[in-house]
Amino acid sequence: MKPKNVTRRSFVGTVSAGAVGTITLGGMQAFGASGTSNKLAILGGEAVRANKPWPGWPYVDKKVLEEIEKTTQSGIWCRIQSATGTVATFEKEYAKMMGVPRCIAVGSGTQALHTSVEALGLGPGDEVITSPYTDPGTISAILSARALPVLGDIDRYSFQLDPDDVERRITKNTKAIIPVHMMGQPADLDRFLQIAKKHNLFLIEDACQAHFAKFRGKMLGSIGDVGCFSHQTSKVVSCGEGGSIISNNEELLEQCYTVQNHGTSKQGRTETIGPKYRMNEFEGAILLGQLPTALERHVLRNKNANYLSSKIKDIPGVTPQKLYDGTEEGSFYLYTMNYNKEVYNGIPREKYLKALSAEGINVSPYITNGLHKEPWVENIMNRKEYKYMYGEDRLKQYKEEMACPVCDLICDEEMLMLWASGPLLGTQQDMDDIINAMTKLYENRDQLKSV
Template identity: 55%
Template sequence: MEETNDLNRRKFFGKLGAGTLAMMAANTIPAYSIHSSLDKGKLAVLGGEPIRKNKAWPAWPQVTEKMLNAMADTTRSAKWSRISLKDGNVDTFEKAYAQLIGTKYCVGTGSGTQALATCVEALGIEPGDEVITSPYTDMGTVSAIITSRALPVLADLHADSYQIDPEDVERKITPHTKAIIPVYLGGLACDMDRIMAIAKKHNLKVIEDACQGHLAGYKGKKLGTIGDLGCFSFQASKGIACGEGGAVVGNDFDLMEQCFTVQNHGTARNGKHVTIGPKYRMNEFEGAILMAQLDGVRERFELRNANADYLNAKLKDFPGLVPQRRYEGTENGGLYIYALAYHKEHFNNADRSKFLKAIQAEGIGFTGYIPNGLHREPWVDHLTGLRSYKKMYSTARLKTFKEQMVLPQCDIASSRMVSLWASGPLLGSRQDMDNIIDAIMKVYDHRDKLSEI
C-alpha cells in the first residue's frame, strides 16, 4: 500500500506543513497529543468505547434571561406586529443589524427565503427573465426566483469549495439573464471578485445569499455588502437565530425602500399601495429575540472561527478529510457548517456512509449535509411542465434549461461532503475539538474495519 494510504498518527503529524508546525511551536495552536488509537480499543460502532461518551455539545440556540424578559415584555405590550408601533423591536433590530454588518439600511423579513424573494421582486425581475445561482443550496434560493416566475439557471461548482464556479456562470448567461445569486455555503465567500467582474461586464445585478454568512469577511468587506443586495437567515439553526426570520441589507436608499414596500404587501411606508408584494414582515417577537441575542454575537463568531482554524491546522496535509477550500481574500466565515471532503481512497475505499456511521458512534455528529444538488430534484420537471412556464419560455429554451442540469462538479461535491453543524458545536472547548480529531484518527487507524460495518 502506498505511503499516503498507510499513514499512522505519528506519520500524519510528521507530515504537517511548516506553517502549522510554527504555529504549534508558538503555542498559537497547542501541540497535539500524539498517541496510538489502539489505546482507545476498537471502533465504537463495532462494540468499542466511544471517544465521547455521554458528553453533550454546546447547546444552540442558547436561551438567556434577557431573551425571556424581552419576550415577556413584548407579550405584555400587546404590540406584536411591527406596524403597531414606531421604533419597536423590529425597527431597533434593523438599525442594529445594519450597523453590525456595515450597511446603511436593513429590512427585516419572516425568513431568509423571503428576504431573497423580496430582492428578486424589488429588482424588477419578472416572467421571461433568468437568474443564475448555485445548485448546492437550500431550495429557498431557487424558490425565491420561481416566486417571481423567473427561470432559475444553475451553474456548476468548484467541488473543493462547494461554491459556484464563475466561469460556468458566464457560460450560462443569455440575453434574458438579469441577476446572479451567489450562495455562501457554510458561510464562506465565493470567488466574489470574479463574480462581480462578470456582473459588471454583462450589466447584471448581484443578490448575495449570505443566509449562512453572518459577520463573515472577504477582502475588507462583510458578506452581504459586496453586491447590490445581501440576504440573511435567522432560522433556528443559524448562528443568529429567532426560529425563523431574515433580513435584506444594502446601501441604496431607493432600492431598500422598494424592498420594504415589496415585503409589506406592496405598500410603501407612506401607506400608498404601489406595487406587487406578499406579506413578508418580521414580527415583534422575532425582533425581541434577535435584539436580546446580539449581546455576545461577535465573541461567538470569533470562537467558532478560532475552533475552525484549529481543526483546519490539525487536519493540514491529512489527505483523508480535506477542509473546505477558501478563496484568496477570505478573512473568516459565518460557519453554519464546518465542511470537509471525504476521500475514500485513504480509508480503504470505504463508502462515506460507513465512515459516517463509525464517527457518529464515536460521539461526533458528522453528516453528509445536502444529499445532492437541486438539479437532481423533481422541481425541474415540474417547472418545465407548468403551463405558465411554457407560455413564458420557448420550447427550445426549456429544453436547453433541462439539458444544462448536468453538473458533474456539484455531484462530486455532494457525494463526498462531510459536515459538522457548527452553530453549537464550534462553541465548544479545545478538548471538544481534540475529541473531533481523536475520532477522525481513530476511524482512520481502524479503516480496515470499516468494511465490517
C-alpha cells in the same frame, strides 16, 4: 446511514444539538494505550467521546428572555404598531453591525431573497443563475417571481458556485447572479463581481448562512447589489424563523420595504405587487436579545474552526472547505470537509460516517441531491406560463444543460458536514475529540472494511 436532505427550515428538527458532533484534528491521543483503544468503537472498541454533550442551540440567556417578556407585556406585537419597536430597533442595530445604512427585516431568508428579486424588477422572461447546492429557498425566490433559475455547477473543494460554469451559462436573458455563501464562507466574490460588471448583471448575495462573515474588509451581504440573511433556528443569529435584507442602495431598500409590506410604501400608498412578509415583534425581540453577545460567539466559532482546520489538514483523505483569497472571517454555521474514499481503501462515505458516529462524533452528508435533480424542474417544464414565457425550445435546452456533475459527486460521495452553530462554541478539548476520532479512523482504516 441514509443521508437526509437538510433545509433551512428542517435542519434543527433533523439533527438535535445534543446529537451533533464536530470535525477536526488537534491534540492527538496515543491510541493503543489500552487493550481496546486501537479498535474502532463500532467494532467493540472504546469510543473517543462517549456520552459527552455539545453546547446547546438555539442561544438563550437572561437578556433574550427579558426582551420577550417586555414585548409580550407591551401589547406591541406587530411592527406597524410602532416605529421604534423591536423590529425597527433590530433593523437599526443589525445595519450598524453590518456596516450598511439600512436593513429590512422579513419573515425568513427565503422571503428576503424573494423580496430582493421582486424589488430588482426580475420576473417573467428573465434568467437568474445560482447554485444547485443550496436550500430550496434560493430557487423558490426566483420561481416565485416567475423568473427562470439557471443552475451552475460548484467547485469541488469550496462547495461554492463555480464562476467559470456561471459565465458559460449566461444568455441574453440573464439578469442576475445569486452566489450562495455556503456554510457561511464567502463565495468567489472577486470573480462574481467581475462577471456581473462585464455582463451588466445584478449580484444578489445569498448570505443566509453567513452572518458576520468578512471578505476584503467588508461584511458579506454588503458587497453585491443586495444581501439576504436567514434567522431560522439553526442559524448563528436566530429567532425561529426570520430574515433580513441589507444594501448600500437606499432606493433599492425602500423598494424592498414596499414589496414585503404587500406592495404598500411607508407613505401608505399601495404601489406595486408584493406579498406580506413582515417580521413580527416577538422575532425582533429574540434577535435584539442576542445581538449584544453575538460577535463574542462569532469570534469563538472562528477560533475553534481555525484550530480544527489546522489539524484536519494533516489527516489524509479529509480536506477542510477551501476558502477563497480575500476571506477574513467565516460564519461557520456549518463546518465542512471533502472525503476522499480512495485514501480509505475505497470505503464509501456512509461507512466512514457510521464509524465516526460510533466514536461519539456525528457528522452528516448534508444535502442528498442537488436541486437540479429535484421534481420542480419537470414541474416548470409542464407549466403553461413557463412554456409561454420562455418557449418550449428554450425549456428543452434548459433541461438538457442542467447537468452538474461536481455537485453530484459532492452529494453522493464526498461531503462531510458538522452543524456548527452550537458545537463550535465548545472547548478546545471538544475540538480535540473530533480530531482524535478522525485520526483514529485514519490510523485504523483497514478496520473500516468490517463495518
